[in-house]
Amino acid sequence: MKLGVLVSDYRNMEDTLLRLTADTLGIILVSNGVYHAKVKENGKTSPVLEKSPHLYALLEDIQTRGLENEIDGRVKSITYNDLVDLIFGEYEKVIWI
Numbered sequence: 001m002k003l004g005v006l007v008s009d010y011r012n013m014e015d016t017l018l019r020l021t022a023d024t025l026g027i028i029l030v031s032n033g034v035y036h037a038k039v040k041e042n043g044k045t046s047p048v049l050e051k052s053p054h055l056y057a058l059l060e061d062i063q064t065r066g067l068e069n070e071i072d073g074r075v076k077s078i079t080y081n082d083l084v085d086l087i088f089g090e091y092e093k094v095i096w097i
Helices: 014-019 031-037 059-064 080-090
Strands: 002-007 024-029 054-058 076-078 093-096
Touching (some): 002 031, 054 080, 059 076
Parallel strands (some): 054 076
8 A cells, every 4th residue: 555644743753653554655744744854953864754765845835934955855845736646646545644
């Protein structure tokens, strides 16, 4: 199964993400969830980014928070149109946490 997970909060999500299983897991960062994509001052990244190689962040939310130049290179910035394509074309199931 292909599972898309929308993450909209910056609180710790590792426990929830660790319990999810799927053949393909995509993590889509929206709202305050985009802070997980930010490169930290000490060089460490959010553990959320370690869960999947399929990482996306909503561009409008990145821009709203002024993070355009601070996003981890593994995270692909997407538009709302891209988000709709992912939800309806790429993933069989989508959840929001």
